[in-house]
Amino acid sequence: MTSETRQKILEAASNLFELQGYHATGLNQIVDESKTPRGSLYYYFPDGKEEIAAEAVTLRMSEAITHTYQLINQVDDPAEAIYEMIFKASQKIIEQGYCTGAPIAAIALETSNSNERIRQACAQGYEGLQDVIRAKLVLSGFSSQIAATLAATVAASMEGAMILSRTQQNPDILIQVAAQMRIMIQTASKS
Amino acid sequence: MTSETRQKILEAASNLFELQGYHATGLNQIVDESKTPRGSLYYYFPDGKEEIAAEAVTLRMSEAITHTYQLINQVDDPAEAIYEMIFKASQKIIEQGYCTGAPIAAIALETSNSNERIRQACAQGYEGLQDVIRAKLVLSGFSSQIAATLAATVAASMEGAMILSRTQQNPDILIQVAAQMRIMIQTASKS
């Protein structure tokens, strides 16, 4: 039942939402970009744009969570693993010419006061991402409470740094944050 | 030259941009909310919405910079000063019912690929905010380079935490980041 058309729509939509945000992205543009039949959009997504956005957010964040999980567990030392994760994000943003980064931040901010369904999809995505980081830290011997605080700081600083780097068209902040997160985790007490 | 009508438009616009973002905010809504004459909008802002947004961003960030400067220099110890700054932001977001926070983040993300003028206004605002934090750290004895890295991390983590707290309608991340930034600065080497 995993329709290919449906999947194409979600992928095109999530890319456009990352580049432009929610309200700037029209359904026509999603149809054009996805190269899917015009008549299929409301067939697969009866609730229209709202449903597409909620599903696109969920899809994008589940991909990000899987990717983060694999990346962060390639390296044993948590400080090094998190450093490399953020540093790689800085390299990706450079490659892409500073037009991407923080895939759901725009949509989260644009809809947090106007659309509960989309807001909740964003909130769940953010929570899942934090959980992966926290689990890595717990596995590395940090107490549950300290791991939670460190994970929150890593997730928040990475999200903020992506926005700042993208806006300033400069990877420096992301690179500085990567280095600082490494130091922070290295010097953190484990209990 | 400081027209009151002009000022009212900018204030209403910057509030709406914070709540809804750029593309969801219409010129009619700005006129209504600001309680200014309909015919004045294009008189004061010949370039229309783009000009309003660029000026609103500049206004909002210069206020934020002034506010941050005063707040951060009330307390001598930099770790404590930054802790209180972020903690106060968490209290404000609670008071406001999680509908505000990160005043220009949405507009920055929505326009970073489509409007150079607005993007630059956002970039300058973010830079000014970092400068205030960096200056405080330099004054506290940190080397220029370490102060820059710490300031970048504080600015990024605060921005990210505001977005996450707002999206999750929960102040925890902001409070955890406040606590962690305090530890980070306390334990940072000064050179």
Next chain:
DNA sequence: GTCTATAATAAGATAGAC
């Protein structure tokens, strides 16, 4: 599953009067 046509609405922007 997919099509076209269109409804219904709202957007940003401009012209010309006063």
Next chain:
DNA sequence: GTCTATCTTATTATAGAC
């Protein structure tokens, strides 16, 4: 400085054919 009216062009969404 401010007004109204209007142009142009989007938008989301639906109806009905195939």
